[in-house]
Amino acid sequence: MPTWPITIDDVRAAEARIRPHLTPTPLRHYVELDAAIGHEIRVLVKHENHQPTNSFKIRNGLAALTALPAEARKRGVVAATRGNHGMGVAWGGALLGVPVTICVPEGNNPEKNAGMRALGAEVIEEGRDYDVAAGLAFELVEQRGLTAIHSSNNTQVIAGAGTMAMEILTQARAQGHTLDTMVIAVGGGSQAVGALTVLRALEPGVEVYAVQAAGAAAIHDGWHAGAPVTRERADTFADGLATRSCYAATFAALREGLREFITVSDAEIAEALRLALRTTHNLVEGAAVGGLAGLRKLAPRLAGKTVAVIFTGGNIDDATLRAVMNREI
Amino acid sequence: MPTWPITIDDVRAAEARIRPHLTPTPLRHYVELDAAIGHEIRVLVKHENHQPTNSFKIRNGLAALTALPAEARKRGVVAATRGNHGMGVAWGGALLGVPVTICVPEGNNPEKNAGMRALGAEVIEEGRDYDVAAGLAFELVEQRGLTAIHSSNNTQVIAGAGTMAMEILTQARAQGHTLDTMVIAVGGGSQAVGALTVLRALEPGVEVYAVQAAGAAAIHDGWHAGAPVTRERADTFADGLATRSCYAATFAALREGLREFITVSDAEIAEALRLALRTTHNLVEGAAVGGLAGLRKLAPRLAGKTVAVIFTGGNIDDATLRAVMNREI
Numbered sequence: 001m002p003t004w005p006i007t008i009d010d011v012r013a014a015e016a017r018i019r020p021h022l023t024p025t026p027l028r029h030y031v032e033l034d035a036a037i038g039h040e041i042r043v044l045v046k047h048e049n050h051q052p053t054n055s056f057k058i059r060n061g062l063a064a065l066t067a068l069p070a071e072a073r074k075r076g077v078v079a080a081t082r083g084n085h086g087m088g089v090a091w092g093g094a095l096l097g098v099p100v101t102i103c104v105p106e107g108n109n110p111e112k113n114a115g116m117r118a119l120g121a122e123v124i125e126e127g128r129d130y131d132v133a134a135g136l137a138f139e140l141v142e143q144r145g146l147t148a149i150h151s152s153n154n155t156q157v158i159a160g161a162g163t164m165a166m167e168i169l170t171q172a173r174a175q176g177h178t179l180d181t182m183v184i185a186v187g188g189g190s191q192a193v194g195a196l197t198v199l200r201a202l203e204p205g206v207e208v209y210a211v212q213a214a215g216a217a218a219i220h221d222g223w224h225a226g227a228p229v230t231r232e233r234a235d236t237f238a239d240g241l242a243t244r245s246c247y248a249a250t251f252a253a254l255r256e257g258l259r260e261f262i263t264v265s266d267a268e269i270a271e272a273l274r275l276a277l278r279t280t281h282n283l284v285e286g287a288a289v290g291g292l293a294g295l296r297k298l299a300p301r302l303a304g305k306t307v308a309v310i311f312t313g314g315n316i317d318d319a320t321l322r323a324v325m326n327r328e329i
Numbered sequence: 330m331p332t333w334p335i336t337i338d339d340v341r342a343a344e345a346r347i348r349p350h351l352t353p354t355p356l357r358h359y360v361e362l363d364a365a366i367g368h369e370i371r372v373l374v375k376h377e378n379h380q381p382t383n384s385f386k387i388r389n390g391l392a393a394l395t396a397l398p399a400e401a402r403k404r405g406v407v408a409a410t411r412g413n414h415g416m417g418v419a420w421g422g423a424l425l426g427v428p429v430t431i432c433v434p435e436g437n438n439p440e441k442n443a444g445m446r447a448l449g450a451e452v453i454e455e456g457r458d459y460d461v462a463a464g465l466a467f468e469l470v471e472q473r474g475l476t477a478i479h480s481s482n483n484t485q486v487i488a489g490a491g492t493m494a495m496e497i498l499t500q501a502r503a504q505g506h507t508l509d510t511m512v513i514a515v516g517g518g519s520q521a522v523g524a525l526t527v528l529r530a531l532e533p534g535v536e537v538y539a540v541q542a543a544g545a546a547a548i549h550d551g552w553h554a555g556a557p558v559t560r561e562r563a564d565t566f567a568d569g570l571a572t573r574s575c576y577a578a579t580f581a582a583l584r585e586g587l588r589e590f591i592t593v594s595d596a597e598i599a600e601a602l603r604l605a606l607r608t609t610h611n612l613v614e615g616a617a618v619g620g621l622a623g624l625r626k627l628a629p630r631l632a633g634k635t636v637a638v639i640f641t642g643g644n645i646d647d648a649t650l651r652a653v654m655n656r657e658i
Contacts, residue, residue: 031447050379054610118360281383281643283612314610325651
């Protein structure tokens with residue numbers, strides 16, 4: 001696999017395929033959020049929580065499905081997920097008439113399972129965590145003749161995620177902002193590599209900082225060590241960030257392209273979530289404020305900059321939201 | 330004042346004035362929400378919580394400001410509000426360079442006050458409730474030569490609210506739905522009268538049901554009594570619904586146009602809010618789910634119908650959200 005898994009033309013092609021089905025999400029600026037971050041930073045928030053499935057993953061799923069030939073669409077696809085990637089694939093499958101099978105770990109968020117089933121997907125709940133569920137998904141590829149849509153290790157998925165950065169650049173310019181920096185949370189790395197691909201082609205001066213949850217920091221640790229790392233566990237309430245492996249399609253590009261890679265604790269993610277609720281009045285899940293939590297930590301280094309963060313999704317469950325609101329996290 | 334304060338042409342003109350500044354908000358259908366409502370009802374949710382100020386009131390404020398002659402824009406405007414109307418007027422004022430003064434009652438939601446100040450408005454906090462603040466606002470009209478933008482008693486405000494119903498009709502049709510019914514919460518009545526104006530011109534078969542909070546039911550009580558009623562208090566956690574008077578611009582039209590008018594308790598509003606969070610993953614304030622709470626109550630009567638409700642806003646404060654999540658309301 002070459003360092004760079006996709007090109008700007010892949011992102012442009014994905015953009016053209018998904019645009020008939022998805023309108024751009026807002027890029028917003030909140031004076032009160034700026035005041036809370038301080039250091040004269042201007043924060044631009046990309047509201048992927050406004051997507052039909054409440055998550056940016058709808059771009060990835062739709063980009064992957066629309067790239068398939070008719071024969072593969074007819075046989076169907078399989079994905080492994082804790083929720084948002086599966087929702088994106090299931091939404092695209094319902095739209096395009098593609099049969100969708102989704103593998104989730106046991107004990108997966110029941111609201112997310114219900115959401116995928118509501119879109120007509122077959123949901124198989126098996127395995128102790130995401131990586132075990134992913135293993136099962138890849139068995140089904142052979143057994144059932146399905147096409148695999150991995151949530152990160154898939155070039156069309158990364159191209160789909162890259163469309164977000166294209167929109168951010170266009171919208172920031174239209175609103176009169178000069179973007180300096182993006183701070184992006186990493187689960188598998190599709191957003192960060194998608195953004196890096198777009199930025200080095202269109203705005204090479206914009207720097208990208210990456211953030212992982214401290215309890216699920218395999219990619220962060222591998223990035224600093226200079227070689228892929230696998231961990232036994234992924235412990236964070238931000239389930240969209242709970243990976244424990246590095247991925248071949250994204251690792252080398254992250255190594256080459258990122259300005260810096262930091263971690264944030266669950267307490268810092270929860271604090272960012274409360275800040276997002278209070279200053280933007282949008283419902284966000286833990287993973288969605290990984291970037292904002294990272295920005296709070298990086299703020300002294302980013303003084304005076306215009307920084308984009310992505311509210312990647314809003315699919316938080318009742319119990320987790322209650323725990324965050326009650327400061328139990 | 331004639332029975333009908335505005336015409337469909339007023340709504341069309343408002344639509345043309347606000348469209349360059351506001352993109353349509355999504356109209357969404359959630360299978361899980363349908364399942365929770367039952368009775369084979371299809372629920373369409375209009376996401377006004379996605380507006381830049383997180384509330385439909387931005388339509389009203391912008392419709393009113395864009396209708397003003399240059400001279401009045403230069404002198405400035407004054408509004409009374411508990412928050413969302415003021416945010417809409419302040420946002421429009423910032424956009425168009427119109428000085429904005431906002432009167433709020435003492436102890437008003439501090440996040441909403443901060444939001445209006447962040448948009449450059451002068452916020453005056455005085456008076457025990459909304460109606461007292463409104464009295465002060467009308468003093469300032471004369472003292473300072475400002476134009477009053479009342480949150481309901483203003484034809485351009487009602488026309489602005491009517492643009493929402495126009496969008497709902499267009500979007501429902503484009504999505505293949507045949508709309509039967511709308512269930513609309515009433516604070517001052519601008520949404521309901523705006524919708525009635527649009528529907529009787531374009532889709533007279535669609536019935537409108539109105540809902541008020543049981544603790545702030547002056548318009549409901551007046552509607553059933555056949556004459557305006559004023560109450561001493563307005564007790565509901567849904568602050569956007571906390572009015573205690575009937576308004577001349579909306580009362581007669583509500584009397585003539587509504588199919589039925591019911592009330593819901595604060596407990597029922599809180600239950601609807603939890604349902605909205607769980608099934609749609611959007612942050613909503615109490616007033617925003619007045620319609621949904623009413624739909625839950627009306628469901629047996631609306632079996633088999635396609636029903637639109639409006640999530641009018643997302644500006645709930647931390648303490649109220651926590652109380653709702655913890656089932657203290």
